[in-house]
Amino acid sequence: MTGRDGGAPLVPIPGSPVVILVRPQLADNIGSVARAMGNGGLFHLRLVAPRDGWPQERAWRMASGADRILEGATVHDTVADAVADLQRVFATCPRPRHIVKPVLTARAAAQDVRVAAATGLRCGILFGPERAGLDNDDMAEADTLVRYSLNPEFMSLNLAQAVMVMAYEWWTAGDDTPAREFVTHETEIATKGSLDGFLDHLVAELDACGFLRNLAKRPGMVRSIRHLFQRGEATEQEVRTLHGIVAGLSLGRMRRGRPEAVPEDDMAPGVVEEA
Amino acid sequence: MTGRDGGAPLVPIPGSPVVILVRPQLADNIGSVARAMGNGGLFHLRLVAPRDGWPQERAWRMASGADRILEGATVHDTVADAVADLQRVFATCPRPRHIVKPVLTARAAAQDVRVAAATGLRCGILFGPERAGLDNDDMAEADTLVRYSLNPEFMSLNLAQAVMVMAYEWWTAGDDTPAREFVTHETEIATKGSLDGFLDHLVAELDACGFLRNLAKRPGMVRSIRHLFQRGEATEQEVRTLHGIVAGLSLGRMRRGRPEAVPEDDMAPGVVEEA
Numbered sequence: 134m135t136g137r138d139g140g141a142p143l144v145p146i147p148g149s150p151v152v153i154l155v156r157p158q159l160a161d162n163i164g165s166v167a168r169a170m171g172n173g174g175l176f177h178l179r180l181v182a183p184r185d186g187w188p189q190e191r192a193w194r195m196a197s198g199a200d201r202i203l204e205g206a207t208v209h210d211t212v213a214d215a216v217a218d219l220q221r222v223f224a225t226c227p228r229p230r231h232i233v234k235p236v237l238t239a240r241a242a243a244q245d246v247r248v249a250a251a252t253g254l255r256c257g258i259l260f261g262p263e264r265a266g267l268d269n270d271d272m273a274e275a276d277t278l279v280r281y282s283l284n285p286e287f288m289s290l291n292l293a294q295a296v297m298v299m300a301y302e303w304w305t306a307g308d309d310t311p312a313r314e315f316v317t318h319e320t321e322i323a324t325k326g327s328l329d330g331f332l333d334h335l336v337a338e339l340d341a342c343g344f345l346r347n348l349a350k351r352p353g354m355v356r357s358i359r360h361l362f363q364r365g366e367a368t369e370q371e372v373r374t375l376h377g378i379v380a381g382l383s384l385g386r387m388r389r390g391r392p393e394a395v396p397e398d399d400m401a402p403g404v405v406e407e408a
Numbered sequence: 409m410t411g412r413d414g415g416a417p418l419v420p421i422p423g424s425p426v427v428i429l430v431r432p433q434l435a436d437n438i439g440s441v442a443r444a445m446g447n448g449g450l451f452h453l454r455l456v457a458p459r460d461g462w463p464q465e466r467a468w469r470m471a472s473g474a475d476r477i478l479e480g481a482t483v484h485d486t487v488a489d490a491v492a493d494l495q496r497v498f499a500t501c502p503r504p505r506h507i508v509k510p511v512l513t514a515r516a517a518a519q520d521v522r523v524a525a526a527t528g529l530r531c532g533i534l535f536g537p538e539r540a541g542l543d544n545d546d547m548a549e550a551d552t553l554v555r556y557s558l559n560p561e562f563m564s565l566n567l568a569q570a571v572m573v574m575a576y577e578w579w580t581a582g583d584d585t586p587a588r589e590f591v592t593h594e595t596e597i598a599t600k601g602s603l604d605g606f607l608d609h610l611v612a613e614l615d616a617c618g619f620l621r622n623l624a625k626r627p628g629m630v631r632s633i634r635h636l637f638q639r640g641e642a643t644e645q646e647v648r649t650l651h652g653i654v655a656g657l658s659l660g661r662m663r664r665g666r667p668e669a670v671p672e673d674d675m676a677p678g679v680v681e682e683a
Contacts, residue, residue: 143562169569171562197564232591233643240580241587278591282580287418287446289472294444297569298576305515305557312516316507316553368508 143201145176148250150223150303151257152296153215155181155271158263164195164203165293166260171199173300178206179215179257212259212274220254221246224275225295226267227288235277242279243302258299263292320370327372332359334376338383418476420451423525425498425578426532427571428454428490430546433538435460439470439478440568441535446474448575453481454490454532487534487549495529496521499550500570501542502563510552517554518577533574538567595645602647607634609651613658 152175157163160183167178180187187208196203209215216222223242237245246256259275261267272278281298283290315322336345336355345351367375427450432438435458442453455462462483471478484490491497498517512520521531534550536542547553556573558565590597611620611630620626642650 165566168564168566172558172565172569174559174562197566199562231594233595233646234591236589236591238580238585238587280585281576282583282585283447283576284449284579287449287474289443290447291440291443291472291568293566294447294569294572297572301556301558301573301576304559305513308557310513310555310557312513314511314555316509316511319506320508371508 143171143176143199146174148247149175149177150246150250151177151179151219151255152300153179153181153212153257153259154183154292155212155215155259155267156184156262157292158184159292160185160189160191161195162263162292163189163206164192164199165291166296167192167196167199167202167206169293169297169300170202171196172297173302173304175300175303176202176205178202179209180206181209181212181215183208184262212271216257216259216274218255219257221249221256221277222259222275223256223277223279224259224267224272225279225281225299226261226272227280227290232269232272232278234272234275236280237277238282239279239298239302240282240306242277243299243306245277246303247306260292260295315366320368323367323369323372327369328362328367331372331375331379332362335379338379342383418446418451418474421449423522424450424452425521425525426452426454426494426530427575428456428487428532428534429458429567430456430487430490430534430542431459431537432567433459434567435464435466436470437538437567438464438481439467439474440566441571442467442471442474442477442481444568444572444575445477446471447572448577448579450575450578451477451480453477454484455481456484456487456490458483459537487546491532491534491549493530494532496524496531496552497534497550498531498552498554499534499542499547500554500556500574501536501547502555502565507544507547507553509547509550511555512552513557514554514573514577515557515581517552518574518581520552521578522581535567535570590641595643598642598644598647602644603637603642606647606650606654607637610654613654617658617661 152166152170154163154166157166157180163180163183170176170178183189187206188203192203193200207215223237223246225239242258246258249256258279259267259271261271279299281290281295335358339345345354347354362375365371427441427445429438429441432441432455438455438458445451445453458464462481463478467478468475482490498512498521500514517533521533524531533554534542534546536546554574556565556570610633614620614633620629622629637650640646
C-alpha cells in the first residue's frame with residue numbers, strides 16, 4: 134500500500150490501458166476496482182453514468198490507499214464519449230452472441246494491449262454493470278471482446294474481481310521476473326562436493342553407531358540416504374547445519390557414556406538468523 | 409451463479425487444491441473467497457483459527473451462491489492440523505526473507521499443482537490473514553512459496569483478490585479454449601472472391617457517380633479502398649450487407665432524380681438479427 138508501507142505513491146505507467154466502468158452500481162465496487170487497478174499497475178479510470186453519482190465517499194473507503202486513481206477518475210454520459218480519444222477498445226463479456234468480432238482470452242488481450250501501446254495506440258477496456266454486464270450497444274463500441282478463462286458453472290464474477298484478473302494479466306504480460314526461483318539470501322546452493330562431504334560424515338557416524346552394521350544391506354541403505362539428501366537441494370549453510378546435527382547427535386550419544394562439553398563449533402553453526 | 413442463472417450446482421473438481429485461510433479476520437472476506445473459488449473451479453476450503461469464529465452469516469451473504477463451498481469448509485486450530493493430510497503445500501507471501509525454499513509465480517505454481525495432482529498428490533495453498541500475511545512458522549509448513557506478479561508499489565492485495573488470482577491461474581492452467589477466436593455464429597469469414605465481388609460493385613457505382621472521375625488518381629484510390637476492406641475481416645453476411653448499402657445509396661441518389669420504390673432485395677439484406 135502507498136502510505137502505509139512506505140511505497141511510492143501511485144503514478145500512471147506509460148501505455149497502461151484506461152479502465153472504463155459502464156453504469157457501475159455500487160460505490161464500494163468502484164473503490165475495490167481502484168485498489169485492484171493499483172495492484173496491477175493501472176491508473177486511468179473512467180465512469181460512464183455511475184448509478185449513484187460521483188464522487189462517493191464509500192469508494193475511497195474501499196480503495197485501501199488507491200486514492201489517486203479515484204481522484205483522477207472522469208465521469209462520462211455515454212460509452213461513446215468515454216472512448217472518444219481511444220484507438221483500441223476491448224469489451225469484457227462472458228458470452229458474446231450474434232456478434233462478429235475477435236474474442237480473446239484475458240491473457241491474449243493483455244498481450245495485445247502491450248503490443249498496441251508499444252506502437253503508440255491508446256487502449257481502453259470496458260467493464261459492464263454488476264448485474265447485467267455490457268449490453269449490445271456497449272459492445273458495438275469495442276473492436277475486440279475479452280472472454281475470461283473461468284468456471285462456466287459459476288460465472289458470478291464480482292466487478293472488482295473482473296478488473297483484478299485483467300490488471301493482473303496486464304502486469305504479468307510486462308513482467309520478466311523468473312517463473313521459478315530459489316531464495317537463498319545469505320548463502321548459495323551447495324556444491325555436490327559439499328553434499329558428498331556431509332554424506333561421508335553421516336555415513337561414518339552411522340557406521341560408528343552400528344546403524345549400518347548389516348553389511349549386505351549397507352550399500353542400498355547408503356544409496357537411499359544419498360538420494361534423499363540429493364532431492365532437498367540444500368544450501369551450503371544447510372550442509373553446515375547438517376554436519377552440526379550429526380556431530381551433535383553423535384556427541385550426545387557419547388556423552389551418555391562420558392559426559393563432556395560439546396565443542397561450540399559443532400552446535401548447528403549454520404542456522405540462519407531470522408529477520 | 410448457481411441457482412440464479414441455471415448453472416449446475418458447484419461440485420468438487422478432481423485434483424483441485426485445498427484453499428487454506430490462515431487466521432482470517434473478516435467473515436465478508438471468507439464469503440468473497442468462496443465466490444472467487446467458485447469462479448476458478450476450486451471447492452475445498454479450510455479455515456485456521458478464524459478470528460470471529462465460524463460459521464458467520466456475513467460470509468454466506470458475500471458468497472453470491474457459492475454456499476456449498478462454505479458449507480463444506482472445515483475449521484482447524486493450527487496450520488499443521490490443516491495440512492496434515494496434504495502432500496504438497498504452497499504458501500502465498502509477498503516478500504519471503506531468509507527462507508530457503510523454491511519461489512514460484514502464481515502461474516508456475518498453478519501449473520505445478522496441476523502436475524502434482526495428475527500424479528495423485530493432494531495439494532493445498534496457504535493464504536495469510538488480511539493485515540499481516542503468513543508468518544515465518546506458517547511458511548515453514550509449506551514446501552513452496554508463491555509470489556504474485558503484481559505492482560510492487562501497491563501490494564495491498566485484498567484476501568479474496570489473492571485467492572481469485574490463484575483460482576484463475578489454476579483454472580487457466582487446465583483450460584484449452586483458444587486464446588483467439590472470431591465469433592461468427594450465423595455466417596463465416598468472407599472468401600476473397602466474395603470480397604472482390606463487393607469491391608467490383610462498389611467501384612462500379614463510384615465510377616457511375618463520378619467519385620473516381622480523376623483518372624490519374626483512380627488506381628491509387630481503388631487500392632486504398634481495397635486495403636481498407638481487406639483489413640476488416642468481413643463475413644459473408646457483412647459482404648451482403650455492404651452490397652445492400654452501396655445499392656441503397658446508389659438508388660437513393662437516382663431516386664432524387666426519378667422517385668421509385670427501392671427493391672426489397674437491396675435493403676441491407678445481411679444485417680444479423682440480435683437475440
